[in-house]
Amino acid sequence: MPELWYAIAVLMLTAYVVLDGFDFGAGALHLFVAKTDSERRQVLAAIGPYWDGNEVWLLAAGGALFVSFPKVLSSGISGFYFAIFLVLWSLILRGIAIEFRSHVNDSMWRRAWDVGFAVASILLPVFFGAALGNLIRGVPLDPDGWFELALFTDFTARDPVGILDWYTVLVGIFALTALVGHGATFLAWKTDGSVHERSRALVRRLHVVVAVLWVAVTAATTVVNPDLLAALPRRPLAIFLAAGAAAGLATVFAGSSRGHDRAAFLGSSSFLAGLSTATATCVFPVMLRSTSNPALSLTAHNAGGDPAGLRTAVGWLAIGLPLAVLYFVIVFRLHRGKAVAAAEGEGY
Amino acid sequence: MGDALFLHRLQFAFTLIYHYLFPVLTMGLAFLIVVMKALSFRNGGERWNEAARFWIRIFGINFAVGVVTGIPMEFQFGTNWARFSRYAGNVIGHTLAMEGVFAFFLESSFLSVLVFGEKRLSRAGHFAAAIALFVGSWLSGYFIIATNAFMQHPVGHRVAADGSLVLADFKAFLFNPWAIAQYAHNMISTVVTASFVMAALGAFYLLQGKHLEQARLFLKLGTTAGLISSVLVAFPTGDRQAKLVARHQPVALAAMEGRFESGARAGLNMIGQPNVRERRLDNPITVPLALSVLAFGHTASEVQGLNAFPERDWPDNIELLYYAFHIMAGLGTILIAIMAAACLLEWMGRLERTGPMLWVLMLAFPFPYIAVIAGWVTTELGRQPWLVYGLFRTAQGSSPTVHGGTALFTLLGFCGLYLVLGVLFLFLVAREIGHGPSPATPRREEAHA
Numbered sequence: 055m056p057e058l059w060y061a062i063a064v065l066m067l068t069a070y071v072v073l074d075g076f077d078f079g080a081g082a083l084h085l086f087v088a089k090t091d092s093e094r095r096q097v098l099a100a101i102g103p104y105w106d107g108n109e110v111w112l113l114a115a116g117g118a119l120f121v122s123f124p125k126v127l128s129s130g131i132s133g134f135y136f137a138i139f140l141v142l143w144s145l146i147l148r149g150i151a152i153e154f155r156s157h158v159n160d161s162m163w164r165r166a167w168d169v170g171f172a173v174a175s176i177l178l179p180v181f182f183g184a185a186l187g188n189l190i191r192g193v194p195l196d197p198d199g200w201f202e203l204a205l206f207t208d209f210t211a212r213d214p215v216g217i218l219d220w221y222t223v224l225v226g227i228f229a230l231t232a233l234v235g236h237g238a239t240f241l242a243w244k245t246d247g248s249v250h251e252r253s254r255a256l257v258r259r260l261h262v263v264v265a266v267l268w269v270a271v272t273a274a275t276t277v278v279n280p281d282l283l284a285a286l287p288r289r290p291l292a293i294f295l296a297a298g299a300a301a302g303l304a305t306v307f308a309g310s311s312r313g314h315d316r317a318a319f320l321g322s323s324s325f326l327a328g329l330s331t332a333t334a335t336c337v338f339p340v341m342l343r344s345t346s347n348p349a350l351s352l353t354a355h356n357a358g359g360d361p362a363g364l365r366t367a368v369g370w371l372a373i374g375l376p377l378a379v380l381y382f383v384i385v386f387r388l389h390r391g392k393a394v395a396a397a398e399g400e401g402y
Numbered sequence: 403m404g405d406a407l408f409l410h411r412l413q414f415a416f417t418l419i420y421h422y423l424f425p426v427l428t429m430g431l432a433f434l435i436v437v438m439k440a441l442s443f444r445n446g447g448e449r450w451n452e453a454a455r456f457w458i459r460i461f462g463i464n465f466a467v468g469v470v471t472g473i474p475m476e477f478q479f480g481t482n483w484a485r486f487s488r489y490a491g492n493v494i495g496h497t498l499a500m501e502g503v504f505a506f507f508l509e510s511s512f513l514s515v516l517v518f519g520e521k522r523l524s525r526a527g528h529f530a531a532a533i534a535l536f537v538g539s540w541l542s543g544y545f546i547i548a549t550n551a552f553m554q555h556p557v558g559h560r561v562a563a564d565g566s567l568v569l570a571d572f573k574a575f576l577f578n579p580w581a582i583a584q585y586a587h588n589m590i591s592t593v594v595t596a597s598f599v600m601a602a603l604g605a606f607y608l609l610q611g612k613h614l615e616q617a618r619l620f621l622k623l624g625t626t627a628g629l630i631s632s633v634l635v636a637f638p639t640g641d642r643q644a645k646l647v648a649r650h651q652p653v654a655l656a657a658m659e660g661r662f663e664s665g666a667r668a669g670l671n672m673i674g675q676p677n678v679r680e681r682r683l684d685n686p687i688t689v690p691l692a693l694s695v696l697a698f699g700h701t702a703s704e705v706q707g708l709n710a711f712p713e714r715d716w717p718d719n720i721e722l723l724y725y726a727f728h729i730m731a732g733l734g735t736i737l738i739a740i741m742a743a744a745c746l747l748e749w750m751g752r753l754e755r756t757g758p759m760l761w762v763l764m765l766a767f768p769f770p771y772i773a774v775i776a777g778w779v780t781t782e783l784g785r786q787p788w789l790v791y792g793l794f795r796t797a798q799g800s801s802p803t804v805h806g807g808t809a810l811f812t813l814l815g816f817c818g819l820y821l822v823l824g825v826l827f828l829f830l831v832a833r834e835i836g837h838g839p840s841p842a843t844p845r846r847e848e849a850h851a
Binding site for chain 1: 463476480481485487490491499507510521566572801815830
C-alpha cells in the first residue's frame with residue numbers, strides 16, 4: 055500500500071509538472087515571443103482553456119498526499135511555511151492576471167497584467183524547483199517529525215540549512231529553464247504566425263541550456279545527496295525512467311529540427327515526466343529527508359496513512375481520475391488545432 | 403503559543419470568509435444560470451439566453467476570484483493547522499482530495515466552455531456546459547461541507563494506535579447526517595444570495611430606466627427564486643440544522659441563545675445582551691416556550707443552559723456567537739419579508755412602478771451575504787473549543803513550528819493582497835453592470851478591430 059500511494063502521489067505531481075509546466079513556460083516567455091496585443095491574446099488563447107484545470111492537479115495531488123501521507127504533508131507544508139505563502143500569492147497574482155486582462159481594452163491595463171503574468175510565471179517554477187531541491191538535500195527534522203527552515207542561511211547546503219542555498223537555487227533555475235523550454239514547445243505546437251516562429255526558434259537554444267543544467271544539477275546532487283545517485287544502478291525502473299527523460303530530450307531536438315512541433319512537445323513532456331519519476335524512484339522510500347540523522351527521515355513506510363482508508367481511496371480514485379482524464383480529452387479536442395486570438399470580448 | 407493560536411484562527415477565518423464571498427454567489431448563480439438556459443428553450447426564450455449570457459460574465463469574474471482565493475484554503479490546513487492535519491488527515495483528506503478529483507476538474511474544464519464556447523457549441527451543448535458547471539460547483543460544496551460536518555459531528559472514524567483518527571466507515575463519514583442537513587441549508591442560502599443580487603440589479607436598471615426588458619427578467623426570476631429559497635433556508639433546512647445543534651452540541655445552542663440556566667418550557671430570546679461574567683442575558687425579549695418547541699418539538703422539553711456544562715467546554719467567544727446567530731436569524735426573517743412583499747407586488751403587476759420597493763430590493767443585496775457569513779461564524783464558533791467536536795481541541799491543532807509573528811506577517815500580507823483584489827473585482831463588476839446585458843450596444847470598445 056505505501057508503494058502504491060507513493061506512486062499515485064508521484065504520478066499526480068508529475069501530471070501537474072507536465073501540464074501546468076507548459077502554461078508556466080508560456081507565461082514566462084510570452085513577453086518575448088508575443089509582442090503585440092493580438093499575439094499575447096494568441097498565447098492566452100492557447101493556454102486559457104487549460105491553465106485552471108492544470109492547476110487542479112496541484113490541489114488533487116495535495117489532497118492525495120493529505121490522505122495518504124498526512125505526516126509528510128503536515129510537516130512539510132508547515133516547515134516551508136513562508137515559502138508556501140510566496141507560492142500561494144504568486145498563484146493568485148498569476149490567476150487574476152490571466153483572467154482579468156481581457157476585461158478592459160486598455161493598453162496600460164493589459165501591459166500591467168502581462169508583466170504580472172510573466173513575473174509570477176517565472177517565480178513559480180523557481181520556487182517549485184527550489185522546493186524539490188530542499189526535498190533532495192533534506193531538512194532539519196526533529197524527533198517528532200517537525201522542522202522549521204529560515205528562508206536562507208549561509209547558502210552552503212550544510213547544516214544549518216535554509217530554504218535557499220546554492221543547490222536549491224540551482225535546481226530552481228534548472229526547473230525554470232526546463233519549464234520555459236517546455237512552454238516554448240507548447241507554443242510552437244499550438245500557435246501560428248510570429249509567435250510560432252519565435253517560439254520554435256527558442257526551443258533548441260533553450261534545450262541546449264536545459265541539457266547543460268541537467269548535467270550540472272546531477273553533478274551537484276552527488277555532492278548534496280550522495281545516496282540518491284548511488285541508488286540508481288540498483289533500481290532498473292529508475293534507469294528506465296531516466297533513459298525515457300533522455301530520449302524525450304533527444305526527441306525535442308529531433309522533432310523541432312524537422313518541424314514536428316507536436317513531437318517536440320511530447321518529447322519535452324516525457325523529459326519532465328521521466329526526470330520527476332526517476333528522481334522519485336531513486337529517493338524512495340524517503341519523502342522528507344533528514345539532514346542530521348537518516349533515522350529521523352519521514353518515509354513512505356513510517357509516515358504512511360491507514361491501509362483500510364487508503365483502500366477506500368483507491369476505490370474512488372479509480373472512478374475519479376478516469377473522469378478527470380476524460381474532461382481533459384474533451385477540452386483538448388474542443389480546442390484542437392492552432393489557437394487563434396479571440397475577438398474582443400469573446401475570450402482571453 | 404496562545405497568541406499564535408489566535409493569529410492562526412484569525413488568518414483562517416479571514417481568508418475563508420473573504421474566499422466564500424465569491425463561491426456563495428457563483429454556486430447560487432450556477433443554479434440560476436441553468437434555470438435561465440432551460441427557460442431559453444421555450445418559444446420566445448431568446449431573451450432568457452441573453453440574460454444568461456450577461457450573468458455568465460458576472461459569474462466568470464466571481465469564479466476567477468473564487469478560484470484564486472480558494473487555493474490558499476487547502477494549503478492552510480497544512481501551513482497553519484499541521485497538528486490537526488496529522489491527527490485527522492487520514493479522514494478529512496478523503497473529502498478534500500475528492501473535491502479536487504470530482505469537482506474541480508469538472509468545473510475548471512467546463513468553465514471556459516461555458517464562458518467562451520457559446521458560438522462553438524450547439525444550444526444543447528452550451529446548456530450541457532452550464533449543467534456541468536452547476537454540478538461541479540455544487541459537488542465542490544458538498545465535499546467541503548462533509549469535511550466541516552466531520553469536524554462538527556465526527557462519525558465513521560476510529561482512533562488508531564498512535565492516537566490519530568482513521569476511517570472506519572466511509573459511507574457513514576461521507577453521508578454524515580450533519581453534512582446532509584448543513585448542505586441543504588447552505589446551498590439554498592447560496593440561491594438566496596444569487597436571487598437577491600439578481601433582483602437588486604433588475605431594480606437598479608429599472609430605477610435607472612435602462613435595459614428595461616432584461617431588468618424585468620432579472621426581477622421576475624430574482625424575486626421568485628428569492629422568495630422560495632429564503633423560505634426554504636429557514637424552514638425546513640435551518641430548522642433541521644438547529645435541531646441537530648440542539649441534539650449534538652447542546653452547549654453551543656445554549657451559547658447561541660444566551661441561555662445560562664437549564665429548564666423545561668424554554669423561551670426563545672429574540673434580543674438581549676449576553677452578560678457572561680454575571681451569567682445572565684441582560685434586557686431580553688423572549689417568546690415563551692418557543693425554544694423548547696423549536697429545538698425538541700415539545701413545550702415541556704428540557705433545554706440545557708451553559709451552567710449545565712463545565713466552563714472549559716464552553717465556546718470561547720459566547721458574545722460573538724450569540725450575536726452572529728441572532729443576526730443570521732433576524733436577517734433571514736427580514737429577507738423573507740422583503741421577497742414576500744416584492745412577489746406580492748409583482749403578482750399584482752405593480753412592482754415595476756413601486757419605487758420604494760425597487761429601492762429596497764436594490765439596497766438589500768448585501769444582507770444575504772451578511773446572513774451567510776453570520777451563519778458560518780455561528781457554526782464555527784459554536785464548534786469551539788473543539789476542532790473535531792468532543793475529540794480534539796482547537797488549541798491542539800496549530801502548527802508547532804510556526805510562530806505568532808510569522809502568522810501575523812502572512813495575515814497582513816493577505817489583508818493587503820485581498821484589498822487590492824477586492825478593488826479590482828468591484829471595478830470589473832461595475833464595468834459589466836455599466837455595459838449592461840443589452841446586446842444592441844457593443845459591450846466592449848472595439849479598438850483593435
